[in-house]
Amino acid sequence: xxxxxxxxxxDRAFFRAYRWxxxxxxxxxxxxxxxxxxxxxxxxxxxLVSSTQDPFDEGVRGGDTSFREISSATDVRELLDTHRSSSxxxxxxxxxxxxxxPIDRVRELVERGHVGSVASRHLSFMGSxxxxxxxxxxxxxxxxxxxxxxxxxCAVLVPI
Amino acid sequence: MGLIAAELERNGIATVxxxxxxxxxxxxxxxxxxxxxxxxxxxxxxPSDPARQxxxxxxxxxxxxxxxxxxxxxxxxxxxxxxxx
Numbered sequence: 001x002x003x004x005x006x007x008x009x010x011d012r013a014f015f016r017a018y019r020w021x022x023x024x025x026x027x028x029x030x031x032x033x034x035x036x037x038x039x040x041x042x043x044x045x046x047x048l049v050s051s052t053q054d055p056f057d058e059g060v061r062g063g064d065t066s067f068r069e070i071s072s073a074t075d076v077r078e079l080l081d082t083h084r085s086s087s088x089x090x091x092x093x094x095x096x097x098x099x100x101x102p103i104d105r106v107r108e109l110v111e112r113g114h115v116g117s118v119a120s121r122h123l124s125f126m127g128s129x130x131x132x133x134x135x136x137x138x139x140x141x142x143x144x145x146x147x148x149x150x151x152x153x154c155a156v157l158v159p160i
Numbered sequence: 161m162g163l164i165a166a167e168l169e170r171n172g173i174a175t176v177x178x179x180x181x182x183x184x185x186x187x188x189x190x191x192x193x194x195x196x197x198x199x200x201x202x203x204x205x206x207p208s209d210p211a212r213q214x215x216x217x218x219x220x221x222x223x224x225x226x227x228x229x230x231x232x233x234x235x236x237x238x239x240x241x242x243x244x245x
Contacts, residue, residue, distance in 0.1 A: 088201035159203055
């Protein structure tokens, strides 16, 4: 189980002191159709990029709030881990990026008829954002617009 | 992650967040979240184990069938995979 005490002293101090933004009011968008008819996207914060994309930048003060579009046709084995955090073990993602960016699993759910269709683009962010203002004002609305443009009904968000 | 979910929801996209730290889920309050008892770096538990990843993913997607309002926080109560977490 992931617990705060597993983290480094620096990360523990951050987690305890960080003023988490409380979502209030909590929005609620019901899925208005059966999942078997819905279009699903994956949103990850594992800092993964495709081989032709720029890596995330650990040097951005407050955290890199940009995101990458990952085509649904991407071979998950070609995704590159550009998250430099030492707070977690990177071996799992290195072995199989589906453990944090399950685009193969979503494709299989579509083949099985459990999910209607896969989004044409998934989204990749990098976590460790300590100043989320730009995320809230710019990146998140851009991400929402992109997924709306693609007719996405629902999304699964996967941390690292 | 919760902040992104909230923006998607405000734009009509239903979301479910897989959550590794219960403290964060209770503080941030994403609309729908599945707390999973796995280690950081392993949000779907076991690499190269599609069946296990499907089990976690489908449990998360199952929250789309639940009624609001949020926050809806469910816990995946399963044994931790040996050797992880």
